[in-house]
Amino acid sequence: xxxxxxxxxxxSRIKGVLTxxxxxxxxxxxxxxxxxxxxxxxxxxxxELARHLAKRDLATLRFDLGGIxxxxxxxAMASLRERTQSEIGEAVRAxxxxxxxxxxxxxxxxxxGAEDSFxxxxxxxxxxxxxxxxxxxxxxPGFQWRHLAHRATRRTLRALGVYxxxxxxxxxxxxxxxxxxxxxxxxxxxEATQTLDSLVRRGARAHFIYTGGSNDxxxxxxxxxxxxxxxAFDGRVTVDWLPAMDHTQILEEDRLExxxxxxxxxx
Numbered sequence: 001x002x003x004x005x006x007x008x009x010x011x012s013r014i015k016g017v018l019t020x021x022x023x024x025x026x027x028x029x030x031x032x033x034x035x036x037x038x039x040x041x042x043x044x045x046x047x048e049l050a051r052h053l054a055k056r057d058l059a060t061l062r063f064d065l066g067g068i069x070x071x072x073x074x075x076a077m078a079s080l081r082e083r084t085q086s087e088i089g090e091a092v093r094a095x096x097x098x099x100x101x102x103x104x105x106x107x108x109x110x111x112x113g114a115e116d117s118f119x120x121x122x123x124x125x126x127x128x129x130x131x132x133x134x135x136x137x138x139x140x141p142g143f144q145w146r147h148l149a150h151r152a153t154r155r156t157l158r159a160l161g162v163y164x165x166x167x168x169x170x171x172x173x174x175x176x177x178x179x180x181x182x183x184x185x186x187x188x189x190x191e192a193t194q195t196l197d198s199l200v201r202r203g204a205r206a207h208f209i210y211t212g213g214s215n216d217x218x219x220x221x222x223x224x225x226x227x228x229x230x231x232a233f234d235g236r237v238t239v240d241w242l243p244a245m246d247h248t249q250i251l252e253e254d255r256l257e258x259x260x261x262x263x264x265x266x267x
Contacts, residue, residue: 001054006061008094014087015070016063018098019050025059027266028099029131030091032109032117033062038069042110042248049259056263059103061095063087081119088120092127104128106266111135111247115187121204122195129205131262134247136186137210137218140226193228200236207265208239209258213247238265 006018016039031046033039039062040047050060066083067073074083092105099105107117108131115135121127187195199206210218218224221241225233240261242254249255 001051003051006063006094006098009087009090010074013072013074014063014066014090014094016061016091016094017047017050018095019054019060019062020098021054021057021059023057025099025103026057027104027106027128028059028061028095029053029106029108029266030088030095030117031060031062032088032091032107032113033065033068034110034113036068039064043250043255045110045249045255045258048255049262052259052263053266056266058266059095059099061091061098063091084116085120085123088116089124092120092124096126106130108262109133118192118195118206119187122198125202127204129207129266130199131207131209131265133209133258134211134214135208136189136192137214137223138189138192138227139217140223142220142223142226189227193231196228196237197231200231200234203236205236205238207262208237209261210239210241211245211247211249211258212243213245215243219243240265 001022002020004018006016008014008016029050031039031041031050034042041049041062046062050062053060064071065087071087074086088107092107095105096103105127106129107121107127108114109117110133114130114132117130118132118135121130196206208224218241221239224237224239231237242258242261245254245258249258
């Protein structure tokens with residue numbers, strides 16, 4: 001495995017870390033920053049994933065978006081979305097230049113990084129796959145029943161003194177989950193449907209991973225297909241549902257499990 005800093009984009013403004021296998025890569029991945037977290041990822045998830053993928057002959061570029069970590073913000077861009085999409089494009093071109101024009105490239109990320117990857121992939125036909133960890137989700141009839149049962153059970157356990165939510169969870173409940181410093185708005189269903197349809201039609205693959213951190217919006221493996229009833233997945237859209245795992249994988253064993261699942265899916 002080889003690992004070194006890569007600077008790219010106009011004036012080499014964007015900075016990231018390229019992790020390469022010992023041999024010529026079979027494929028390559030760009031990992032897109034999640035929220036305000038630098039390129040190593042929450043609890044170094046991206047760094048650990050990149051090094052694991054290198055053992056399977058995949059190259060990986062993880063980089064800092066503008067204004068995060070070592071990458072300066074480009075104030076010339078009109079909006080955060082425009083800047084993010086432009087910087088992902090620069091990362092894809094840099095990775096292709098480092099890995100070879102014939103190597104297929106995928107995108108992946110957690111939460112906002114997942115949606116930024118998904119949105120970019122729609123407009124770049126060279127992207128062959130996306131890996132989305134805890135992205136958007138939309139309630140379905142089955143979700144509602146399971147959610148009500150989950151809440152009823154939790155309230156019963158709380159009344160019996162068996163379940164005591166932390167102060168942070170109580171604050172989230174009181175404020176409608178608005179205790180976060182960032183009010184992030186997930187991608188709407190119409191845009192998500194059109195994007196996924198576009199990827200499937202051109203033969204790209206999409207793998208969704210939902211953890212227990214998404215329980216309030218996603219609570220069953222079969223929910224993904226029901227979220228997009230008009231789409232035929234044709235074996236190109238897959239899902240892992242990991243309800244025992246938290247959103248940012250604080251525990252090392254959770255990160256290792258997540259990394260193994262992603263590596264297996266990438267093949």
